[in-house]
Amino acid sequence: MKSLAVALPILSLVSTALAKTVTYDFNVTYTEANPDGQFSRRVIGINGKWPIPTIDVEKGDRLVVNLFNGLPDADTSLHFHGLFQNGTAHMDGPAKVTQCALGPGQRMTYNFTINQPGTYWYHSHVKGQYPDGIRGPLIVRDPKGPYAGKYDEEVIIALSDWYHDENPVLFSKFLSVGNPTGAEPVPNSALMNETQEMPFNVLPGKTYLVRMVNMAAFAAQYFWIEGHTMRIIEVDGEYTEEAEADMIYFTAAQRYSFLLTTRNDTSENFAIVGSMDQDLFDVVPDGLNPNVTGHLIYDASKPLPEPSFVDEFEPFDDFGLTPLDGEDLWEDPTYSFSLEVMMDNLGDGANYAFFNGFTYVAPKVPTLYTALKSGNLSLTPEIYGRDTIPHVFKHHDVVELIVNNNDPGKHPFHLHGHTFQLAYRSDVDAGLYDASDSSVTFAQKPMRRDTVLINPGGNMVLRFRADNPGVWLFHCHIEWHIQSGLIATFIEAPDVLQSTLKIPQDHLDVCNGQNLPAAGNAAGNTQDYLDLRGQNLSPAPLPAGFTARGIVALVFSVVAAFLGIAVIALYGSQELKQKAA
Ligand code: C2O
Numbered sequence: 001m002k003s004l005a006v007a008l009p010i011l012s013l014v015s016t017a018l019a020k021t022v023t024y025d026f027n028v029t030y031t032e033a034n035p036d037g038q039f040s041r042r043v044i045g046i047n048g049k050w051p052i053p054t055i056d057v058e059k060g061d062r063l064v065v066n067l068f069n070g071l072p073d074a075d076t077s078l079h080f081h082g083l084f085q086n087g088t089a090h091m092d093g094p095a096k097v098t099q100c101a102l103g104p105g106q107r108m109t110y111n112f113t114i115n116q117p118g119t120y121w122y123h124s125h126v127k128g129q130y131p132d133g134i135r136g137p138l139i140v141r142d143p144k145g146p147y148a149g150k151y152d153e154e155v156i157i158a159l160s161d162w163y164h165d166e167n168p169v170l171f172s173k174f175l176s177v178g179n180p181t182g183a184e185p186v187p188n189s190a191l192m193n194e195t196q197e198m199p200f201n202v203l204p205g206k207t208y209l210v211r212m213v214n215m216a217a218f219a220a221q222y223f224w225i226e227g228h229t230m231r232i233i234e235v236d237g238e239y240t241e242e243a244e245a246d247m248i249y250f251t252a253a254q255r256y257s258f259l260l261t262t263r264n265d266t267s268e269n270f271a272i273v274g275s276m277d278q279d280l281f282d283v284v285p286d287g288l289n290p291n292v293t294g295h296l297i298y299d300a301s302k303p304l305p306e307p308s309f310v311d312e313f314e315p316f317d318d319f320g321l322t323p324l325d326g327e328d329l330w331e332d333p334t335y336s337f338s339l340e341v342m343m344d345n346l347g348d349g350a351n352y353a354f355f356n357g358f359t360y361v362a363p364k365v366p367t368l369y370t371a372l373k374s375g376n377l378s379l380t381p382e383i384y385g386r387d388t389i390p391h392v393f394k395h396h397d398v399v400e401l402i403v404n405n406n407d408p409g410k411h412p413f414h415l416h417g418h419t420f421q422l423a424y425r426s427d428v429d430a431g432l433y434d435a436s437d438s439s440v441t442f443a444q445k446p447m448r449r450d451t452v453l454i455n456p457g458g459n460m461v462l463r464f465r466a467d468n469p470g471v472w473l474f475h476c477h478i479e480w481h482i483q484s485g486l487i488a489t490f491i492e493a494p495d496v497l498q499s500t501l502k503i504p505q506d507h508l509d510v511c512n513g514q515n516l517p518a519a520g521n522a523a524g525n526t527q528d529y530l531d532l533r534g535q536n537l538s539p540a541p542l543p544a545g546f547t548a549r550g551i552v553a554l555v556f557s558v559v560a561a562f563l564g565i566a567v568i569a570l571y572g573s574q575e576l577k578q579k580a581a
Pocket of ligand 1: 094253414416477
């Protein structure tokens, strides 16, 4: 007993001595880049550079990011994807959820400690912005972790996709009456570390810890390294028991880290391949190269091989992973609910995404600020606005979320503030989840992650414990679906938040500086939180009897009329040219 009492203060002394503060000063600015070698365009960088820096800290460190919005014409914010922000929910970053977006010329500071080791990333959480470049890896090193000492070096490989057009241009075409089927813009290329010529120089007989993240707007990628096996040890910040894989499937936003042991001979180099999952694309454009190739280089004087042809993708199934801590399935949920995914047209003719018939529309007041100022009404979902799709959990609820995918597409669902247990995932086209179906069996020590793929027409069961008071979004991480409303808002223990959280003045000043409300219900009403008049709502439904097909027909006649005008214009201009000649 005595020695323990003596040992404790020494331990805490050691840990405070080691933890440090890591500070970044980020000025968000436009710059130019041509990452696929085909097209130079304006991109959003940091401090005049792109790719943006990797945030690199150690477990236990405090991270301080001083953010300045140097964009003359756009809002911004930063989200640190995968960090729980337990105790610092106001540092999570999504605009209109935990803060106001920074307008041009505004600044604010993110400041929090990080106690989770692993592979993360950070990105703007203003609708549709990160595909324009503001996305980078965030690594939390763990020198005392369970796999420490099992590798010689750490390496980062970030997958992504790339568009030649800027997001606002693509978005105005995507969410419009001219695109009634909701076909998502297809990327122009795939990238690895934001380039198409990624070298990975290795020494023979060594083991590398390869940390990977897919920072894509849309495309999932199949990934493999020819002639080598990957030993997975982490997914989305959760250590797993070691699992061997020849090919890994990365949805947008997912991370894996794996151990890679190199060969003992240096006579050959090997292709590293990422291949976009073309099932996601409604139409594959002519000439699209879905692949990006890097090289594992043992000897730079030897040739760099082209990848060999693969006729079938057989990726590793993450459902089979086991968390290293062996955590059991959470039993007896105290809050169970389901969300059904659907796509449909609204009265403006555009194609939206829905959970249970609602498509997300941001509130007038950031949801967290509503939670903090609403007293006892904070437990009443209505005050957060109909179209934020709110769910309120009590502190320490065991939450069960059933997702039914009533859409023929694959969706990577992400939850802020938590990793969830993937208790069950059905095959393709299984239909609605049915708890009484005897073929449904739950994983007993389920894999945990923060982003998980649901199969087309399938369902899944997620569980987690509400041990993190805050306001957390649940959404599809395909940025197009963020923009078409596939987002729900989870308000967790708002009563606890009210006594523990204080919003720093510089965060409130971001709202004040733009005359945006920082208190009140979703409609900005500070007097009566139950009066939602004036709240932001989605467009009205289509008039009865009007179908998506009807819109297609309508659009075709409009397009035909346009073609007619174009033909006349063409003749007209030819006439002009002839006259000039
Ligand atoms: Cu990468 Cu809402 O998050």
